[in-house]
Structure formats: C-alpha cells, structure tokens
Amino acid sequence: MSKLDPKLYGNDTNAVRAGQQRSSEGENSEPIFTSSSFTFKSAAEAAARFAGDESGNIYSRFTNPTVRTFEERLAALEGGERCVATSSGMSAILSTCMGLLKAGDHIVSSASIFGTSVSLFSKVLSKFDLHTSFVTLTDYNAWEAAIRPETRMLFLETPSNPLTEIADIRRLADLAHSRDCLLVVDNCFCTPVLQRPFELGADIVIHSATKYLDGQGRCIGGAVIGREDVVGEDIFAFLRTAGPSMSPFNAWVFLKGLETLRLRMQEHCRNAQQIAEWLMRQEGIEKVYYPGLQGHPQHALARTQQSGFGGIVSFELVGGKAAAWRFIDATELFSITSNLGDTKSTITHPASTTHNKLSDAERQAVGINEGLIRLSLGLEDINDIKADLHKGFLKVLK
Ligand SMILES: *Cc1c(COP(=O)(O)O)cnc(C)c1O
Numbered sequence: 036m037s038k039l040d041p042k043l044y045g046n047d048t049n050a051v052r053a054g055q056q057r058s059s060e061g062e063n064s065e066p067i068f069t070s071s072s073f074t075f076k077s078a079a080e081a082a083a084r085f086a087g088d089e090s091g092n093i094y095s096r097f098t099n100p101t102v103r104t105f106e107e108r109l110a111a112l113e114g115g116e117r118c119v120a121t122s123s124g125m126s127a128i129l130s131t132c133m134g135l136l137k138a139g140d141h142i143v144s145s146a147s148i149f150g151t152s153v154s155l156f157s158k159v160l161s162k163f164d165l166h167t168s169f170v171t172l173t174d175y176n177a178w179e180a181a182i183r184p185e186t187r188m189l190f191l192e193t194p195s196n197p198l199t200e201i202a203d204i205r206r207l208a209d210l211a212h213s214r215d216c217l218l219v220v221d222n223c224f225c226t227p228v229l230q231r232p233f234e235l236g237a238d239i240v241i242h243s244a245t246k247y248l249d250g251q252g253r254c255i256g257g258a259v260i261g262r263e264d265v266v267g268e269d270i271f272a273f274l275r276t277a278g279p280s281m282s283p284f285n286a287w288v289f290l291k292g293l294e295t296l297r298l299r300m301q302e303h304c305r306n307a308q309q310i311a312e313w314l315m316r317q318e319g320i321e322k323v324y325y326p327g328l329q330g331h332p333q334h335a336l337a338r339t340q341q342s343g344f345g346g347i348v349s350f351e352l353v354g355g356k357a358a359a360w361r362f363i364d365a366t367e368l369f370s371i372t373s374n375l376g377d378t379k380s381t382i383t384h385p386a387s388t389t390h391n392k393l394s395d396a397e398r399q400a401v402g403i404n405e406g407l408i409r410l411s412l413g414l415e416d417i418n419d420i421k422a423d424l425h426k427g428f429l430k431v432l433k
Contacts, residue, residue, distance in 0.1 A: 041111035056109030070109040105290040112227040115260035124243025126279035133303035138164040145172040147195035192221040197409035201333035208236025246376030254285040299411030303346030306412040321351040356405035365430035368423040375411035
C-alpha cells in the first residue's frame with residue numbers, strides 16, 4: 036500500500052490514515068517497530084544509506100517506521116512540511132534551539148510560557164552564551180523593543196499557561212519576519228484541531244505530545260514541525276546526533292491518540308466552557324481565566340484565531356495559598372497532578388508546582404498569584420465535575 040497524499044484529504048481522514056504504510060503482512064492498525072537497527076541487502080546498500088545516497092532506515096536514533104508514521108500524521112494535521120519527533124516537549128524546544136542557534140544569538144520569548152521552558156532559556160542555554168529576553172505576551176511594543184541585531188527567534192505559547200492570555204500570531208509573525216527572525220509557537224494547549232499557526236505565519240510549531248496528543252496521560256514525547264530545510268536539516272541533524280529521539284512505543288501511543296484528537300478536543304472545550312461559566316457564578320472567586328468567556332480580554336482574537344477555546348480554565352480564589360490548597364485537597368474526583376490534556380480532569384496549584392522554579396518577583400510579573408488554581412477539564416460527566424468542585428467551595432467558604 037502506498038501512503039496517502041495528505042493534501043488530497045480532509046484532516047479527519049489524515050488524523051486516522053496519514054503516514055501509514057502497511058507492511059507485507061497487510062495489518063490494518065499501525066504496528067510498533069521495536070527494532071533498534073535495520074539491515075541492508077548488501078554491503079553496497081549499507082554504504083549508500085550511510086552516505087545518504089539512498090533513503091531508508093539505519094538506526095532508530097535517526098529514523099524508525101512507527102515514529103515516522105506519527106511524524107507524518109502530525110505534520111499533515113498542522114499543515115507543515117516536515118515533523119521530527121522528540122523524547123519530550125522540552126527536548127523539542129532544546130533541539131530547535133540547538134539546531135538553529137549558535138553562541139551569541141538571542142531569543143525573545145513570552146514570559147508566560149511553561150515554567151520549565153523559562154528555566155531552559157534562562158538557566159541552561161544562557162551557559163552557552165545564548166541569551167533570552169522575556170516580554171509580556173500581549174505587549175507588542177515590548178516584543179519589538181526587545182529585538183536586537185543578534186535576535187534569531189521569537190518564542191511563544193498561546194493561550195498561555197496558566198492564565199490563558201492570547202497573542203496575535205499573525206502580528207508577531209509579521210514582526211519576526213520584518214526583523215529576520217523565526218517565529219516559534221508552542222501549540223500544546225490548542226493542538227492543530229483548534230489552532231493552525233502556519234496559516235497565521237509561524238515558522239516552527241512545537242508540541243509536547245505528552246498533553247492532548249496522547250490525551251490519556253500515558254507517555255512523554257514532543258515534536259517540532261516546520262519547513263523541510265529547517266526542521267528536516269538543521270533540527271533533525273541535532274536530534275540524530277544528540278539523541279533525544281522518540282521511542283517507537285511512545286510514537287505508537289501518540290499516533291493512535293491523533294486518531295481521536297478532534298473528538299476529544301471538542302469535548303474538552305465543551306466541558307471547559309461550561310465550568311468557566313459555572314465558576315463565574317460562584318462566591319469566593321477573584322477572577323476566572325478562560326478565553327471562551329465574553330469578559331476575557333482577548334475573547335475576540337481567540338474567536339478568529341482559534342476554532343475552540345481549549346480545555347484549560349484557571350481561577351483565583353480569595354484567600355491565597357491556604358484557600359487554594361484547602362480547595363484542592365477537598366476535591367475527590369479531580370487528579371491532583373500538574374499534567375494536563377488528559378481524559379481525567381486535573382487540578383493544580385501553579386505557584387507551588389509548575390511555576391515553583393520562578394522567583395516570587397518573576398511569578399508576580401506574569402500574574403501567577405498564590406490563590407490561583409488551574410484546571411484541565413477532562414471528559415468526565417459535567418455534573419460530576421461540578422459536584423467535585425463544589426466540595427472545594429464548601430471547604431473554603433466555611
Ligand atoms: C508540558 C509542556 C511542555 C514540556 O513538555 P514535556 O513533554 O513535559 O517535556 C512544553 N510546553 C508546554 C506548553 C507544556 O504544557
């Protein structure tokens with residue numbers, strides 16, 4: 036069976052079939068190729084593969100058929116030319132930076148990104164003379180002012196974690212290109228189902244596959260998508276040499292996850308919207324953060340840039356950390372875990388978990404207060420989710 040050309044099919048079809056190449060066994064579902072290396076018909080063929088004169092597998096640190104199926108399927112869904120899978124979302128960001136940047140280069144990043152991404156930029160890459168300026172996600176003047184002659188990359192997540200601020204990707208892409216920079220978008224919260232950054236001018240899309248792409252909380256993985264000459268050459272060259280490659284088993288879990296991604300995302304959005312509206316009616320809350328609420332500062336932008344508002348809702352309780360911890364401990368159904376994008380609803384206290392590596396000043400600058408709670412709405416019965424949160428409210432209002 037030859038592979039389907041994703042350009043000829045809709046994305047619901049691509050999600051289920053793109054990248055599949057049946058073996059001579061005729062299997063219907065994609066197999067897991069657990070083989071570290073691959074054999075050659077002759078010494079001459081081995082030499083041709085190693086020389087790059089002939090395409091084909093050599094070793095699973097470089098390429099693996101199951102991993103390739105995942106890569107091609109995700110590239111099709113994002114509308115990108117080439118995808119490389121990585122061992123984690125963090126190694127996707129690391130591989131992008133190591134593949135494209137050199138000592139002396141500069142990054143401008145949103146300050147409201149995943150806490151570990153901040154640490155990667157400010158504590159790890161800085162040791163190699165790769166420096167990052169952090170700006171407020173929605174302050175476009177600040178983005179422009181932070182760009183220097185040696186800036187190579189603008190980096191952001193939208194919606195941001197955990198406050199769900201939305202940045203105008205088109206506007207930042209135009210800014211990046213006018214200053215000879217690449218725009219890198221971590222599309223973890225939306226997935227290609229809700230937001231397609233390439234259509235808005237982004238150059239590179241990053242994923243933590245750990246979240247919605249798996250969607251069932253099983254495996255750690257990541258991906259980088261972009262043009263063949265950027266991702267397929269520079270980033271892949273780093274990956275195959277340095278080795279943060281995705282395992283075939285994890286790739287299989289993720290590629291099966293992609294098959295149900297749209298259906299799951301729609302239900303995550305539906306539950307999140309209902310919970311956000313319900314939270315607005317509760318007592319003891321300072322603020323609810325969800326792009327699907329009319330009062331969200333970038334609600335209008337979210338409507339045009341995304342096809343759904345996502346599964347993450349944050350809210351700030353009156354009473355700071357003590358109230359937030361009491362609330363979290365009173366829930367019984369919610370999983371207390373910092374993971375997100377799971378079928379199971381999760382609850383976390385960002386200030387003391389995902390963002391605990393930031394200093395108090397850094398946390399305050401990005402608006403992550405002690406009373407803040409982040410929910411990732413899963414696929415449970417909406418009435419059970421509300422009843423569980425109600426236990427939290429009873430505990431803090433007592
Ligand atoms: C989780 C996450 C990452 C890191 O991914 P891992 O798979 O945990 O390494 C990066 N960006 C965002 C937005 C995330 O939520």
